[in-house]
Amino acid sequence: MSFRVVRSSKFRHVYGQALKREQCYDNIRVSKSSWDSTFCAVNPKFLAIIVESAGGGAFIVLPLNKVGRIPADYPLVGGHKGPVLDIAWCPHNDNVIASGSEDCVVKVWEIPDHGLIKTMTEPVVSLVYHQRRVGLVLWHPTALNVLLTAGSDNQVVIWNVGTGDALVEIDCHPDIVYSACFNWDGSKLLTTCKDKKIRIINPRTGEVETEAIAHEGSKATRAIFLRHGLVFTTGFSKMSERQYSLRTPDCLDTPIVMVELDTSNGVMFPLYDPDANLVYLCGKGDSVIRYFEITAEPPFVHYINTFQTPDPQRGIGMMPKRGCDVTSCEIARFYRLNNSGLCQVITMTVPRKSELFQEDLYPDTIGDTPASTADEWMAGQDAEPILISLKDGYRPPESKSSSFSSRSRSNVLDKMPPKGGKASSGGGQSSPVSGAIHA
Structure with a gap:
């Protein structure tokens, strides 16, 4: 007799559910750009979506509780002269967002706590360097005010951001950079390029430490660092079949795992949950979200399940675990855009009968406090993210409102609130950011 042994995993029964339409966001004119971007970014305070806009580029920012049908004249963040291609929330300040555009400029914005009351056109700071469109913006995971940008000029x-200065210019890519990802403590940078190679780079010097061909296909490749240092990639084979792979940084050219998924032509975005070591694969144009668990035993990448949706996907954003x-x-929440203007909210939960806090599902997770400053990071100091417990839940702090002072520009994106603090009506401490935008 033969017995089939079922692998033990607390995530074996992850249950996905799409919220009702009235709990989602409707009537959003999602960008029609062909750029391979997720078009969506979310944090515990706001949802941001790149939208179609006449006379330039814009994105909409919605407080998470503003669900339902969004008015056609809802205020936008609209200071770019060309279509916006990528947006990213600052991990250390839930009111700050960066955007890259076809106008070659990167802009950093500060959103008021309760959302916009009129269209915002003045950023906190504009970063000018790239000679061609900027299609990638990425914040450093642990160092305050450190932002990575990549453009079609092949420059990273x-x-x-606090001073508006370029710290490092990385010129090692012969073609367009498709994706970038810092490792757990931000000491290494992983990039994918149109030349089919993935590179591990020292982000302080721009030196390439190792490189290898990731996938043989000519379509876009994506790669992310996993928490314990492994590299997960998605791409295409020579026959245009979609693949994913798992690699070690020391031996990039020899995958531990290489699996062919299907023959769809949409680029796959790997979204990673470092607490659970789960990777979610969300393809452009797909109607499914696949999820996998990464473990130390073969086959290393364990398929768990697929969440099916009725319509193709235009873009997607993943909520940080603290939200x-x-x-x-709930172990994950996705904000999924489709072509009909609906942003669907999908929750992933692990069924448990107990109402007590589930410590095995919620180990300490990444908080919103930076572990180092930009100067400390450039000086060579590596620091792991500061972790917080979710046992009592997470409450986003409110920002303080004050006038922008030019003498404070070196700290333009400093953390505004004390933890859990509310805006004071008196003099008190001032935050240079919040007044930089005149709503």
Whole structure:
């Protein structure tokens, strides 16, 4: 007799559910750009979506509680002269967002706590360097005010947003950079390029430490660092079949795992949950979200399940773990855009009968406090993210409102609130950012 052994995993029964339409966001004119971007970014305060806009580029920012049908004249963030291609929320300040555009400029914005009351056109800071469109913006995971940008000029630039200075200029890519990802402590940078290679780079010097062909296909490749240092990639074979692979940084050219998924032609975005070591694969034009668990035993990448949706996907954003609902055992939440203007909210939960806090599902997770400053990071100091417990839930702090002072520009994106603090009506401490935008 033969017995089939079922692998033990607390995520074997992850349950996906799409919220009702009235709990989602409707009537959004999602960007029609052909650029391979997720078009969506979310944090525990706001949802941002790149939208179609006449006379330039714009994105909409919605407080998470503003669900339902969005008015056609809802205020936008619209200071770019060309279509916006990528947006990213600052991991250390939920009111700050960066945007890259076809106008070659990167802009950093500060959103008021309760959203916009009129269209915003003045950024906190504009970062000018790239000679061609900027299709990638990425914040450093642990260092305050450090932002990476990449453009169609094949240049990667790392900025100190507080001073507006370019810290590092990386010129090692012969073609367009498709994706970039820092490792757990931000000491290494992983990029994918149109030349089919993935590279691990020292982000402080721009030196390429190792490189290898990732996937043989000519379509876009994506790669992410996993928490314990492994590299996960998605791409295409020579026969245009979609693939994913798992690699070690020391031996990039020899995958531990290489699996062919299907023959669809949409680029796959790998979204990663470092607490659970889960990777979600969300393809452009797909109607499914596949999820996998990464483990130390073969086959290393374990397929868990597929969440099916009725319509193709236009873009997607993943909520940071600190924004998930721990009382319902929610381990992930996705904001999924389709072509009809609906942003669908999808929750992933692990069914548990107990109403107590599930410590095995919620180990300490990445908080919103930076572990180092931009200067400390450039000086060679590596620091792991500062972790927080979700046992009592997470409450986004409110920002303080004050006037922008030019003498404070070196700290333009400093953390505004004390933890859990509310805006004071008196003099008190001032934050240079919040007044930089005149709403």
